[in-house]
Amino acid sequence: MSRTTLMLRLVRAEFYKLRTTSTWWIFTLATLVSTTVMLIVDCVNANSLLKPFDQYVALEAHGHGGRPIPAEFLAHMRSEWELGHSAVTQATTIYTAGQLIGVLLACLLGIVLITSEFHQQTATTTFLLTPHRDRVVAGKLGTAVGMAFLSWLLSTIISVTTGAIFLHHLGYGTQLGNAGVLRAIALNLAAYAIWAVFGIGFGALIRSQLGATVSATVLYLIGATAAASVFELIYTYLIPKSWILAAQVVVPAVASTVMISPTKTFDQSPPQWVGAAILIGYGILAGVIGTQILRRRDIA
Amino acid sequence: MDDGRIVVSALTKHYRGVTAVDDLSFTVEPGRVTGFLGPNGAGKTTTLRMLLNLVMPTAGTATIGGRRYLDLPEPDRVVGAVLEASSAHKGRTGRNHLRACCLTTGLPLTRADEVLDLVGLGPAADRKVKGYSLGMKQRLGIAAAMLGDPQVLILDEPANGLDPEGIRWMRQLLQGLATNGRTVLVSSHLLSEMQALADDVVIVAAGRLVRQGAVADVLASMGGDHRVRVSTPETEKLTAALAGAGATVTADGPGSLVISGVTAAAVGDTALAAGVPLHHLSAESPDLEDVFLDLTHAKAAIR
Numbered sequence: 001m002s003r004t005t006l007m008l009r010l011v012r013a014e015f016y017k018l019r020t021t022s023t024w025w026i027f028t029l030a031t032l033v034s035t036t037v038m039l040i041v042d043c044v045n046a047n048s049l050l051k052p053f054d055q056y057v058a059l060e061a062h063g064h065g066g067r068p069i070p071a072e073f074l075a076h077m078r079s080e081w082e083l084g085h086s087a088v089t090q091a092t093t094i095y096t097a098g099q100l101i102g103v104l105l106a107c108l109l110g111i112v113l114i115t116s117e118f119h120q121q122t123a124t125t126t127f128l129l130t131p132h133r134d135r136v137v138a139g140k141l142g143t144a145v146g147m148a149f150l151s152w153l154l155s156t157i158i159s160v161t162t163g164a165i166f167l168h169h170l171g172y173g174t175q176l177g178n179a180g181v182l183r184a185i186a187l188n189l190a191a192y193a194i195w196a197v198f199g200i201g202f203g204a205l206i207r208s209q210l211g212a213t214v215s216a217t218v219l220y221l222i223g224a225t226a227a228a229s230v231f232e233l234i235y236t237y238l239i240p241k242s243w244i245l246a247a248q249v250v251v252p253a254v255a256s257t258v259m260i261s262p263t264k265t266f267d268q269s270p271p272q273w274v275g276a277a278i279l280i281g282y283g284i285l286a287g288v289i290g291t292q293i294l295r296r297r298d299i300a
Numbered sequence: 301m302d303d304g305r306i307v308v309s310a311l312t313k314h315y316r317g318v319t320a321v322d323d324l325s326f327t328v329e330p331g332r333v334t335g336f337l338g339p340n341g342a343g344k345t346t347t348l349r350m351l352l353n354l355v356m357p358t359a360g361t362a363t364i365g366g367r368r369y370l371d372l373p374e375p376d377r378v379v380g381a382v383l384e385a386s387s388a389h390k391g392r393t394g395r396n397h398l399r400a401c402c403l404t405t406g407l408p409l410t411r412a413d414e415v416l417d418l419v420g421l422g423p424a425a426d427r428k429v430k431g432y433s434l435g436m437k438q439r440l441g442i443a444a445a446m447l448g449d450p451q452v453l454i455l456d457e458p459a460n461g462l463d464p465e466g467i468r469w470m471r472q473l474l475q476g477l478a479t480n481g482r483t484v485l486v487s488s489h490l491l492s493e494m495q496a497l498a499d500d501v502v503i504v505a506a507g508r509l510v511r512q513g514a515v516a517d518v519l520a521s522m523g524g525d526h527r528v529r530v531s532t533p534e535t536e537k538l539t540a541a542l543a544g545a546g547a548t549v550t551a552d553g554p555g556s557l558v559i560s561g562v563t564a565a566a567v568g569d570t571a572l573a574a575g576v577p578l579h580h581l582s583a584e585s586p587d588l589e590d591v592f593l594d595l596t597h598a599k600a601a602i603r
Contacts (some may be wrong), residue, residue: 013403020396021389116389124354124387125444129404131353131370299354300346 010130010139011146014113018143023116027109027147028154034101035155042097043166046090049081050172056081087167091175092184094163096260098155099188103195103256104220106151108213110144110199114290115209123299137291141200148196152189160185184260190276191260197283198252204290207297223253228266242268255279303365304330304378304451304483306351311360313346313507320346322507323360328485328500330451333478335498335515336487339596343507344487345383348456352381364452376405380445381454387441390430394421394440397429401444415443420469434461442470452483459493471497491592505596528559528567531580541574542567555579 018024048059057077061069069077084090114137117123130136164174175181199216206212231248235241246268248254258275306328313321321343328334338344349355351362353369361368364379372378388397398412416425419439424432432440438461445453453474459467474497478484488494494501494515501518503510511518532538535557539549547562547570559567564583571578 009406010404013400016396016403017389017392017400020393020400021391120389121384122387122389124383125401126404127354128352128381128383129376129401131372131375296356298349298356300349 006135007138007142010135011142014139014143015146018113018147023109023112027105027151030105031098031102031151031154032158034105035098035158038100039094039097039159039162042090042094043163045084046094046167047170049084050087050090050170053078053081053085056085087172087175088178088180090172091163091167091178091181094167095156095159095181095185096188097159097163098152099191099260102151102155103191104217106144106148106192106196107199107202107216107220109147109151110140110196110201111203111206111212111216112209113140113144114200114203115207115212118207119209127299133295134291137200137204137287137294141197141287144196144200145193148192149189152192156185156188187260187272191256194259194276194279194283195256198279198286201283201286201288201290204294205286220253220256223251224257227251227254246270249275249278252279252282255282304481305366306362306364306452306483306485307366308347308351308362309360311347311350311362312358313343313350313355314358320507321350321357324504324507324509325360326502326509326512328483328502330483331478331481332499333474333484333486333497334500334502335494336485336502336504337491337494337592338487338489338504338510340489342504342596344504345456346507347504348381348383348454348485348487351454352379352383354383374405374448376401376407376448376450378448378450379452379454380448380450381456382438382441382445382458383454383456384441388429388437388444391428393426393428394432394436394443395425397440398444398447401447405448407447411447415446418446419443435463435466438462438466442473450482453477453485455484455486457487457489459488459490467493503592503595510595526560526563527584528562528564529580529582529584530557530559530567530571530578531555532557532571532576532578534576537574538571538576541570541576545570 018027048056051059057069057074060077117126126136127133130139160176164176168174202216203212206215227248231245235244245266248266249258249270255275255278258269259272259279260275261272308327309325311321311324312319324343324347336344336348346355347362350357351364351369364372369375369379388394392400395412395416398415399409401407402409402411413422413425416422419442421436421439421443424436429437429440438458442455442458445455455474458470462470471493474484474486478499486494486497498515500512500514502512503518511521513521529552530538533555535551535555538557539551542549542559542562545562545566547567548560550558552558562570564581568578568581571581
């Protein structure tokens with residue numbers, strides 16, 4: 001039997017295992033809810049950002065009670081508006097609305113695929129049926145990427161349909177003919193897939209389900225902010241060279257942001273491919289080390 | 301599959317500071333039920349898991365039909381194993397658990413229904429495993445092991461959680477499989493059950509081999525201390541007659557004697573010759589429990 005047949009069989013079995021537990025609908029529900037919430041947030045933001053500046057200020061500052069807006073704050077608002085006042089930018093944001101939580105979910109699913117074998121004590125059955133443990137990991141990798149694709153597809157269908165109607169209705173056009181917009185949607189898929197790979201590696205590396213999911217979530221949600229502060233401190237007090245600030249791309253959460261955003265995410269941010277390469281690198285590294293550990297682990 | 305012989309050779313497993321299995325070697329023959337006996341902590345589970353590539357040996361090898369488990373191209377067609385009560389996801393139904401196994405190894409899904417019937421779990425097939433009793437989980441584990449119709453069956457303490465009816469069912473199943481030429485290796489600390497089930501025994505204690513052989517041979521090798529118990533109203537007269545025949549006689553309550561050193565037939569003949577009426581005569585063979593306790597007595601179970 002060929003390796004491909006074997007892999008397809010393992011992936012099919014893993015999908016079946018997912019479908020026959022609650023993980024399946026929890027994951028689907030989480031994808032739906034997070035996409036919907038982020039879509040609403042992004043549409044509301046786009047609605048005001050795409051307006052002329054005075055209307056934008058009126059919309060954003062309507063809670064200010066008619067008092068004059070301080071000049072400093074007004075300047076801040078103008079830079080925000082200038083950054084976001086583009087139908088292409090807003091279309092990109094709206095069409096990839098599910099991403100912020102979606103890639104985290106893809107990562108968590110990867111983690112759960114591996115760690116639930118130990119958490120649910122099914123590892124004995126799994127490794128009896130497939131004693132070559134690297135094949136088990138490879139099968140789960142394929143499954144995680146497949147699930148990431150489905151999640152991206154679901155999220156994108158919702159975002160693009162709703163977003164296109166929304167943008168068209170406001171008179172900005174759907175922007176679906178724009179190459180930059182389409183590339184962003186495609187890169188979004190890459191982000192889902194890469195985070196799923198990262199999740200598999202992370203799950204193989206950290207045996208505890210709770211430990212792995214919590215640390216991955218924390219790393220993802222506050223990683224970028226924490227990294228920005230730490231690298232800023234290093235820059236200010238230790239090494240005042242601008243490459244230090246660019247180097248924060250080594251943090252997975254930062255790498256992910258850099259990879260998917262067509263514009264600069266911070267002043268020294270390196271090109272998109274650097275972010276992608278770093279994230280894939282982490283995924284492979286975690287996967288290889290995790291698989292090596294898993295191969296030697298006693299299943300007792 | 302031409303040969304289902306299990307060969308364990310100088311197998312050793314060190315855990316931090318503890319030698320769970322210590323230079324253990326034995327063979328298990330096809331066509332027989334082999335009992336793998338030892339007190340708790342003797343290293344039985346560790347040995348079985350090393351045989352199945354779940355625990356990595358520190359030294360030594362274990363093969364099934366001449367190959368390591370890892371090197372079997374389709375392990376589920378060669379070996380079926382029941383190691384812990386089913387090891388199925390609690391939120392999945394029994395049928396779905398078996399179907400997932402079928403998909404993993406490329407068996408048709410209908411095979412799941414066949415083994416469910418084989419173990420009598422059909423009525424509970426669509427219930428989630430978390431609602432199963434321990435006995436039902438054992439049956440599910442046996443069902444999963446039987447999916448690939450394997451030549452070799454390995455079971456770790458399968459009687460745990462089974463009721464007497466379940467134990468009888470399992471005994472018949474395993475003996476039937478051995479009669480068909482399959483290799484059946486069953487670990488247990490329930491010695492009385494092994495005596496009724498096994499053809500051969502491998503006895504381990506403290507990670508080391510204590511004795512291996514056919515059940516009858518192992519019993520005989522223990523000195524074969526066969527005893528005869530009789531009841532008679534004339535104990536003194538019979539004691540005197542038996543002493544003349546070279547027997548050792550001890551009183552065991554009023555009207556009852558326990559005799560050793562002669563056969564039951566000799567006791568009956570002596571009584572007849574002496575004109576002593578016998579109300580009861582029975583031959584008692586030493587049971588495996590006694591042998592086992594003697595054999596493993598010196599080794600500490602907890603190390």
